[in-house]
Amino acid sequence: MCTPTRRTLLAGATAAGLATALSGCAAYGLDSANPAGPADNAAGTGDGTGDGGTGDQGGAGPNGATANAASFAKTSDIPVGGGKIFADQKIVVTQPTAGTFRCFTAVCTHAGCVVGDVSEGTINCPCHGSRFKVADGSVAAGPAKKALGAIAIKVTGDAISKA
Secondary structure, eight states: OOOOOHHHHHHHHHHHHHHHHHHHHHHTTOBTTBTTOGGGGOOOOOOSSOGGGSSOOOOBOGGGOBOOTTOOEEGGGSOBTEEEEETTTTEEEEESSTTOOEEEESBOTTTOOBOOEEETTEEEOTTTOOEEETTTOOEEESSOOSOOOBOOEEEETTEEEEO
16 A cells, blocks of 8 residues: 655645636636636627617517616616626626716726726726726726726617627
């Protein structure tokens, strides 16, 4: 019977710890092939202008009501010049100008933290101070070097939903 050495036990413990850490990154959609998360693969933003089906106005149902069971916000929830974070969905919706809506991943491209607030025209990360512009998700202040990934949304009447 072979007794494991201390070196073998330490190597096994290190491998187990590394596997645990990497699985945590995978749970947030972060991996070496896509370090900014899954939202970087999304295209388009909803701006209420009908550009490619990501912000167009949908039809009304009976009595003029809009039918959109998948909506997660109302346009009135999003302040002009600001935005709202939906932490459970890891997205942030902004309204840079009246009637123009944008959606981005709420995961900071610097270290993977979820952004904390939207104020004074920027989406702000509490971890290391990165700030992103509400208009296009681009970096306003580092240490982040990459913009927030755009997520396609659809504005139907006063309802906002993922496209």
